[in-house]
Amino acid sequence: MPFARSLLKISTILFAVALGLVIYQGSRYSSLFEGQSESPYFGRWKTWFSLSQSKVPGSKQSLEKGWNVIHHLGGNGPWIENTGEDADPNLAPPEGCSVDQVHLLSRHGERYPTPSAGSRHLQFLKRVEETGLPLNGSLEFLNDWAYFSNNPERDFGELTNTSPYAGTLGAFTTGVKFRTRYEDLIPRDSRTRLWASDSGRVIDTARHFASGFFGLDWESSGKAQLQIIPESFERGADTLTPGDTCLRYLEDPILGHDNGLEMLLQFQETYIPAIANRLIHEDNIGLSNLSNEEVYGMQEMCGFELMVRGTSPWCEIFTKQDWYNFEYARDLLLYYRAGPGNPYAGAMGWLWLNATTGLLHEGPMAGSIFLSFVHDGDIAPFLTALGVFTGDKELLPTTHIAAKREWRISPILPMGARVTLERLSCSPTHEDPQVLRGHVLSISLWNMSVNEAKK
Ligand SMILES: *[C@@H]1O[C@H](CO)[C@@H](O)[C@H](O)[C@H]1NC(C)=O
Numbered sequence: 001m002p003f004a005r006s007l008l009k010i011s012t013i014l015f016a017v018a019l020g021l022v023i024y025q026g027s028r029y030s031s032l033f034e035g036q037s038e039s040p041y042f043g044r045w046k047t048w049f050s051l052s053q054s055k056v057p058g059s060k061q062s063l064e065k066g067w068n069v070i071h072h073l074g075g076n077g078p079w080i081e082n083t084g085e086d087a088d089p090n091l092a093p094p095e096g097c098s099v100d101q102v103h104l105l106s107r108h109g110e111r112y113p114t115p116s117a118g119s120r121h122l123q124f125l126k127r128v129e130e131t132g133l134p135l136n137g138s139l140e141f142l143n144d145w146a147y148f149s150n151n152p153e154r155d156f157g158e159l160t161n162t163s164p165y166a167g168t169l170g171a172f173t174t175g176v177k178f179r180t181r182y183e184d185l186i187p188r189d190s191r192t193r194l195w196a197s198d199s200g201r202v203i204d205t206a207r208h209f210a211s212g213f214f215g216l217d218w219e220s221s222g223k224a225q226l227q228i229i230p231e232s233f234e235r236g237a238d239t240l241t242p243g244d245t246c247l248r249y250l251e252d253p254i255l256g257h258d259n260g261l262e263m264l265l266q267f268q269e270t271y272i273p274a275i276a277n278r279l280i281h282e283d284n285i286g287l288s289n290l291s292n293e294e295v296y297g298m299q300e301m302c303g304f305e306l307m308v309r310g311t312s313p314w315c316e317i318f319t320k321q322d323w324y325n326f327e328y329a330r331d332l333l334l335y336y337r338a339g340p341g342n343p344y345a346g347a348m349g350w351l352w353l354n355a356t357t358g359l360l361h362e363g364p365m366a367g368s369i370f371l372s373f374v375h376d377g378d379i380a381p382f383l384t385a386l387g388v389f390t391g392d393k394e395l396l397p398t399t400h401i402a403a404k405r406e407w408r409i410s411p412i413l414p415m416g417a418r419v420t421l422e423r424l425s426c427s428p429t430h431e432d433p434q435v436l437r438g439h440v441l442s443i444s445l446w447n448m449s450v451n452e453a454k455k
């Protein structure tokens with residue numbers, strides 16, 4: 001990390017990066033269905049399961065206590081809070097400093113499968129149905145299970161709106177959290193703008209967030225205004241979604257956008273055939289075989305069903321090792337598609353960084369709150385340009401799990417993930433470099449990224 005540890009003061013102003021990076025908070029969510037929750041405000045969901053589920057969720061004990069699949073879904077699961085070792089327990093501004101500007105870059109909230117993933121799931125289920133055979137072994141539950149959307153055309157790609165993990169609820173809650181921390185920054189006499197890329201789930205996330213942050217009347221009262229930025233190629237550098245406008249990234253068949261999928265497919269081949277074999281030999285010979293895509297789809301359905309129903313039998317048919325493999329497969333996908341493993345990522349992420357750096361320099365005169373809503377494929381480039389999570393010395397291998405990797409999507413980019421940048425303004429006598437530790441964004445970052453983008 002070329003930037004992180006140097007502390008630079010620019011006329012008593014410090015730019016601090018509070019990477020609001022979202023990992024884990026104890027077993028807050030996993031305990032939902034065990035009838036107890038840590039906070040009385042969080043309430044119990046035990047009786048509030050979908051009527052289309054055949055039995056009360058959570059009646060089956062999952063793999064083991066203290067281990068929760070929710071932390072291994074590689075971005076394909078509910079938002080989780082960062083309580084990892086790197087989580088800063090004290091995000092209070094250092095003494096003598098106060099936040100005078102905040103920037104948010106947020107992924108959309110929990111969603112249904114995209115149309116392409118969803119149609120893979122439906123194709124598999126149709127194939128099973130067409131055999132006319134009951135399933136056995138771990139797949140037996142399928143005989144009595146219905147897909148988590150009965151209206152795919154309406155649901156695919158959109159925020160989920162049921163269960164404790166509903167994307168609508170998560171976005172609203174995030175707005176309330178932001179209000180709790182930044183209420184004083186809300187301008188009294190001017191309209192705050194929110195930016196969302198032009199995708200239903202992204203726009204809905206921004207709207208639910210705005211309701212939690214500004215209040216339900218955010219639009220009619222003139223407190224805030226949502227600006228939708230097309231995800232079209234024509235936008236060029238004036239975009240929130242550089243992956244849609246960077247020509248060479250789109251056209252390069254080897255190192256561009258498709259790089260991620262290729263690496264994912266390679267890695268699937270290392271672990272999925274053994275799972276397919278196991279499932280087939282649980283007396284499911286009638287299925288003849290299971291493709292990599294089908295088994296991977298089953299693993300995806302665990303996360304998606306969680307986000308719709310709060311629980312899923314798909315989560316229970318795989319071993320811990322199967323989940324580590326799935327998690328790594330998804331790490332590879334984003335790493336090579338839009339993260340440090342993609343040569344175009346740094347330049348793409350530089351756009352938002354450049355714009356934001358300009359505002360940080362200008363300070364509160366330019367405005368106090370900047371809120372952007374996008375996709376994971378737009379945040380990964382930003383993190384890459386920022387130079388965080390780029391500590392992996394060699395490119396991640398597709399032959400085996402790189403156990404010690406820094407790049408882990410589960411904690412970094414779950415649904416609803418967000419990066420928050422806080423600009424701190426400090427008194428001239430401020431003298432406490434220790435407090436900021438690795439969270440300081442120095443000017444050298446800006447220089448590094450400019451050069452990287454020029455390459
Ligand atoms: C499941 O077991 C039953 C009974 O042995 C058998 O008839 C059926 O073909 C099996 N299902 C599959 C998918 O092989």
Ligand SMILES: *[C@@H]1O[C@H](CO)[C@@H](O)[C@H](O)[C@H]1NC(C)=O
Binds near residue numbers: 288289290291
């Ligand atoms: C799976 O079985 C189908 C039909 O039996 C066959 O056409 C296909 O090649 C098989 N796929 C694999 C990966 O073995």
Ligand SMILES: *[C@@H]1O[C@H](CO)[C@@H](O)[C@H](O)[C@H]1NC(C)=O
Binds near residue numbers: 351354355358359
């Ligand atoms: C970088 O930011 C500056 C303002 O800080 C802006 O004038 C310039 O156009 C930006 N460059 C790009 C390529 O967006």
Ligand SMILES: *[C@@H]1O[C@H](CO)[C@@H](O)[C@H](O)[C@H]1NC(C)=O
Binds near residue numbers: 443444447
């Ligand atoms: C950034 O780069 C410019 C031009 O190379 C240089 O003048 C400036 O001092 C650099 N700033 C920092 C903080 O390193």
